[in-house]
Amino acid sequence: MPLSSTCPLEQRPALFLHQSGAQAPCGWTVGEERAAALAATLKAAPNVLVLEDDGIGPAAMEPAASIGAHLPGRTVLVRSYSTSYGPDLRIAVVGGPREVVERARVLRTFGTGWTSRILQDALAHLLTDDATTRQVRAAARRYGLRRTALATRLAAHGVPTANRDGLMLWVPVADETSALVTLAARGVTVSPGSRFCVAYSRPHVRIATSRLTEDPGALDETASLIALAAFASAGRMD
Structure with missing residues (x-):
């Protein structure tokens, strides 16, 4: 508001x-x-x-x-x-x-x-329960590291994200449908951003990050794939 x-x-x-x-x-x-x-x-x-x-x-x-x-x-x-x-x-x-x-x-x-x-x-x-509380806090920190690791790699590809907390990234894309199709063709499912907005000026997709791999090489590959989808446009889906 x-x-x-x-x-x-x-x-x-x-x-x-x-x-x-x-x-x-x-x-x-x-x-x-x-x-x-x-x-x-x-x-x-x-x-x-x-x-x-x-x-x-x-x-x-x-x-x-x-x-x-x-x-x-x-x-x-x-x-x-x-x-x-x-x-x-x-x-x-x-x-x-x-x-x-x-x-x-x-x-x-x-x-x-x-x-x-x-x-x-x-x-x-x-x-x-103190032990449970410590475990939940440790999980929260690990989720944060996974989200940040992917966000950093996306930024290196020219795909900015602004999430500071939570279990997802809000990723800007050139065309929502093209991004969804590009990722789906490679076995990756994400949520269309239009589900979360009444209206917005730029299309996005929502990517869950809580279960991301922590392997650096696999994360690099994931970021490259998302960047490819982010720049895909209607009529040109790589």
Whole structure:
């Protein structure tokens, strides 16, 4: 949301939803200055609830600043632990104003879904276990090294990326379809950037980096292939 524009607020929205940390797919993290500026803008719309979506949790390298530090009575944080502690957990923790959290709890209680108490207890144990915490932090550092290793090699090929955190790279390409076809022809699957945007000025693809090889030679080859796809244009797919 541009800080200079109040136009979205003039439409009287009910909710401001944003990813404060390791935003997917760009890998940006909200800092203290940005959080304070957003809070100052949102103060003009007292009926707007702020929902912070943290989909990566402890797998992020950098802590994100929260709008809740400025608007505690209107900010709800939903933090998923499925990425950092295992997808089988399928669980998140919600924190925020008591009345808002209670409304969500009641609605869920009378719905068709529920959260397993066994999984809740399992997560509570993992979050308080020192050995598990160290392992998760070590994994986060390793994910960061893999992402950075590929980003550095892409930059050497003239393909810039700006991800600072997270488990992916947001790679600019000349033509989305050409890039997808070029990579698919070589057995590589990536996500089209158009899935993540309402509109954008330049096409991108999203590349997952968490399971990248750490072999330097294989990484060089991967970067060369991605660069080839990045420069492929419609009507000319190498």
